[in-house]
Amino acid sequence: MASTEGISKALLSNIAPRSATATAIGFYTGWNSICALIASVVTGFIFYKFSPGLALSISAAGSLLVAIYLLNIKSEKIDQS
DSSP states (O other): OHHHHHHHHHHHHHHSOGGGHHHHHHHHHHHHHHHHHHHHHHHHHHHHHTOHHHHHHHHHHHHHHHHHHHHHHHHHHHHHO
8 A cells, every 4th residue: 555655645636626635635545544444354354254265365356356457447548549
């Protein structure tokens, strides 16, 4: 998360109105923290209730799906050029 924090803040600064930039960054950071907490709790539950392998497999599958999605978006943009 630390590697993309500056980029996301810069993007939000460009998108949000100048008078609401701090509110937009605070809202984004707050929701980012809440989602990270929920993801950690769910992963911990799966880890202890079922197995560590299942928790890691679900994380790996999610990462793979995101990678496929990002590669698909990149190839669509190349095709449109």
